[in-house]
Amino acid sequence: GQQFRAHCDYFHENADYWAKMLEYGGQRTWTAMIYLNDVEEGGATWFPRAGIRFKPKRGLMVIWNNMEPDGSPNYDTLHEGMRVIEGKKYIITKWFRENAWIKGPVPTYRSGAEQA
Template sequence: MSKQTGKISGGPSPLRAKIGRDVAARLDANPGVKRARVDAAQMYTYENFLSDTECDALMALVDANSRPSTLLAMSDDPEYRTSDSSDLHRWSAEVLAIDTRIADLLGMPHENAETLQGQRYAVDQQFRAHCDYFHESSAYWPRMKETGGQRTWTAMAYLNNVPEGGATWFPRAGIRFKPKRGMLVIWNNMLPDGTPNYDTIHEGMRVLEGTKYIVTKWFREGAWLREAITTYVSQGKDAPAA
């Protein structure tokens, strides 16, 4: 995840524009999905996307393999991102099932999806305002181009209710989402012409009471997984971690 500024990072892209249209059309046609009442970005919610059992299982996985969250670009602010993160094992049965459901919901190729990442926020932890897309003028951009290129859509699910604080706030779009167990929030990081959309800047607000658990899945414009996807779950074997 990178710290972002107001500078436009990348220009129009016919491929990203098409991805935006195709995913939006699919979500608009799904009766379980609601489009957010904002004009600045394509944003959706899907309540009860994850069951209580799935939420509990994912929270346990996050707790079992957490590490301090990191940034792609350095920040001078030690309070910029203070959560813990966990890259969940893509090929485990419980994660693979959820991965597949999210990709199928958006109609995105499974290989374009980054590995599902869990985040945990304790009291006073936060993630200050940032965008999910990559700066194409940055030093890290060549590495991102080699692994699928630009991030297009984000899908983020809340795994628990938070007594106070912890909302996801989009200040330029003018909307905030309070953590709601099982709810999926989906947004397009691009404008209709495929240019990165600065109005998707958002903040994981400070948790004031309780602990906040989420999982996030980012989709690239191209294949993030470069090798053929082979799952060994049905054979009782472990597949290589992505």
């Protein structure tokens, strides 16, 4: 079944990737996750350190602050997408960063029809 092991969404400042993440908007300060469907069995999002579990329900949005007020990581945001036993689980996740993710002009796209 579908499962996502326990993790935190913030970036670790001592990790090899940290310098690159600073170029791409910096730290992930907040996470918003919305369930797109009900799940027949399993698939809860579990925050073991906080002692909270969310059952997937269509339209439910869960939002959490990845950082403490002093800017340090919020370890209580450790979370896991538990195994889906029956059905499928669809979510959308949005991470909010400290700064703009795209530097400079925002690229634009035009379809072939618009270019003619």
